[in-house]
Amino acid sequence: MIKIATAECFTHGRIGMEIHAFSRGYFNDYVIDLDPEVYRLSLVASLFIPTLTGVRSILGFEPLKPEETIDDIKVYDQEKDNLMAVKMAEAVRSKTGADIGIGTTAGIGKGAIAVLTNDLKVVASSGMYADLRSSDVHQIMKREDYGVKKALLLLENVLKGEIKADKSEILYF
Numbered sequence: 065m066i067k068i069a070t071a072e073c074f075t076h077g078r079i080g081m082e083i084h085a086f087s088r089g090y091f092n093d094y095v096i097d098l099d100p101e102v103y104r105l106s107l108v109a110s111l112f113i114p115t116l117t118g119v120r121s122i123l124g125f126e127p128l129k130p131e132e133t134i135d136d137i138k139v140y141d142q143e144k145d146n147l148m149a150v151k152m153a154e155a156v157r158s159k160t161g162a163d164i165g166i167g168t169t170a171g172i173g174k175g176a177i178a179v180l181t182n183d184l185k186v187v188a189s190s191g192m193y194a195d196l197r198s199s200d201v202h203q204i205m206k207r208e209d210y211g212v213k214k215a216l217l218l219l220e221n222v223l224k225g226e227i228k229a230d231k232s233e234i235l236y237f
Contacts (some may be wrong), residue, residue, distance in 0.1 A: 066223070069109045069154040069162035071123060073138070074170035074190075074208055075177075079215045080110020082174030104145055108160040113152070114138070123155035130230065131172065132197070139196050146187050146236070149176035168211055171196045177206055177215045179222050186227055186235045188214055 070080040083159035084107040086096040098105075113119055115136040118129040128148050130138040140148055149167040157165025157180055167178045174189035194203040221227050227235065 065104045065106050066164065067106050067108045067160070067162040067165045068166065068219075069107070069111075069160040070166040070168075071111045071113050071156035072166070072168045073112070073114045073152075074175050074196075074204075074216065075168045075211045076208060077110050077125045078087040078212045079166055079168065080107055082212065082216055083107045083219070084110065091094065094188055098223060102146045103223055110154065111156060119152070120172055122127075123152060124159065125151060125155055137196070138169065139171035140169065141171065142176070142189070145169050145171060145173060146178075147178035148179070149178035149187060150185060153178040153180040164219070164222070166215060168215065170194070170207060172209065175211050177218060179215070179218045181222065184222060184227065184235070186218055186222060188218055188236070190214055209235070 070084055072079055083105055087105040087107055113122060116127050116138050117136055128144050130140050132139045148169045152167030153165035165180045169176055172195050174191055174193050177188050179186045190207050192205040192207040192210040
C-alpha cells in the first residue's frame with residue numbers, strides 16, 4: 065500500500081479526491097493511468113490550505129513571505145510558488161507519515177505542483193498562466209484544472225519509476 069497525502073491550494077483538494085476515487089475503484093473526472101491491482105494507493109489526508117494561517121497552524125511551519133495577501137490567502141510569484149509547493153509537500157508528508165507528499169500553490173504565474181518521496185523531489189507548473197489578483201475567474205479555474213491533470217500525471221510517472229534524480233536534487237518540469 066502506497067500512502068499519499070496532499071496539501072493543496074490552487075487545486076482545491078481535487079488531487080486528493082481523484083487519488084481517493086482511484087484507490088476505492090470508482091473514478092471521478094480524470095483517469096489515473098495505473099493498474100489498481102499493481103498500484104495500491106491509500107489517501108492518508110487531503111488538505112485544502114490557501115491561507116497563511118492554515119500553513120502555520122496545520123502544516124506547522126512559517127510560510128515564505130508572499131508578494132501580497134488577499135484575506136490571508138497567500139499570493140506568490142512563480143519562484144516562491146515553486147519553493148512553497150515543496151515546503152507544503154514536505155510538511156504534509158512528514159505530519160501524516162505518507163510515502164508521497166503532494167503540495168500545490170499558485171498566485172501569480174502558472175502555479176506549482178510538488179511531488180515528493182524519500183528519494184525524489186519533482187516540481188512542475190500547471191502550464192497555464194493566471195493571476196489570483198485578477199477578476200478573470202475563467203483563467204484561474206483553467207489553471208486549476210491543468211494543475212490537477214499535471215499533478216496526476218507526475219504522480220503516475222513517479223510511481224512507475226519513470227522519473228529519477230539524485231536525492232538532493234529538485235527536478236523541474
